[in-house]
Amino acid sequence: MNLYKIGKALCSIIFYPMYRIKVIGKHNIPSKGPVIICANHISNIDPPVVGITSNRNIYFLAKEELFKNPIIGGILKKVHAFPIKRGMRDRNALRKGxxxxxxxxxxxxxPEGSRQKNGEVGKGLAGAGFFALRSDAAIVPCAIIGPYKKFKxxxxxxxxxxxxxxxREEKASAQVVTDRIMEEIRQLHKIHQS
Incomplete structure (x- = not known):
């Protein structure tokens, strides 16, 4: 059994009961082929939560600073995470993605790049649009509706x-595409908030 599967199993055992996670629309994630799952960001726990609620093994971009610790960096690499430099165009990360x-x-x-601690859906950075335009991937919006509170x-x-x-046909800008993705996330957040 690989570390990704072990991590997914452990996180499921811990997070599902602790946060009483309810998953809606999992069937919207294509079971095969390239897919980009774009989620809003409210907590450091978001990546494992998206990982355990998805029917796919997911590769995540993670801030470069996390990889400076050899132990954490080693674990992240084994669970399909790879580093990205924040605040600049990181060609290696874009190529890897x-x-x-x-x-x-x-x-x-x-796409927001950093956590929105107020729980609202913020503005996304152009990176999500870049990946959407430069690939044939299906783009699946994901709304994480918190807060992360034990047994809530x-x-x-x-x-x-x-x-x-x-x-893709119109060769729209990456930011325009990201804005559309964020609007979809915002709508999911609004519809399912109550």
């Missing part, structure tokens, strides 16, 4: 894949 998609895997992104309900809602054909 596109490679993951080209191989038909799932890529997990938090946490919802993870996966929306229908967003049709990117028009944006």
């Amino acid at each position: 596109l490679g993951v998609l080209k191989e038909g895997h799932a890529l997990g992104l938090f 309900s946490l919802k993870v809602v996966y929306g229908e894949p967003i049709d990117m054909s028009e944006y």
Whole structure:
């Protein structure tokens, strides 16, 4: 059994009962082929929560600072995470992300780049749009509706894949595409908040 499966099993045992996780729309994640799961970001626990509620093994971009600790960095690499430099265009990370998609895997992104501690859906950075435009991946919006409080309900809602054909044909800007993705996340958040 690999470390990803072990980590997923352990996180499921801990987080499902602790946060009473309710998953909606998991069937919207294609079971095969490249997919980008774009979620809002409210906690450091978001990546494992998206990981355990998805039907796919997900490769995540993680801030470079986390990899400076050899133990944490080693674990992150074994659970399909790879580093990205924040605040600048990181060509290695972009190349790696596109490679993951080209191989038909799932890529997990938090387009806001940093946590929105108020629980609201913030503005996304252009990176999500870049990956959406440069690949043939299905784009699945995901709303994490918290807060993370012990024994209080946490919802993870996966929306229908967003049709990117028009944006790809028109060669829309990465930011325009990210804005559309964030709007879909915002709508899921609004509909399922109560």
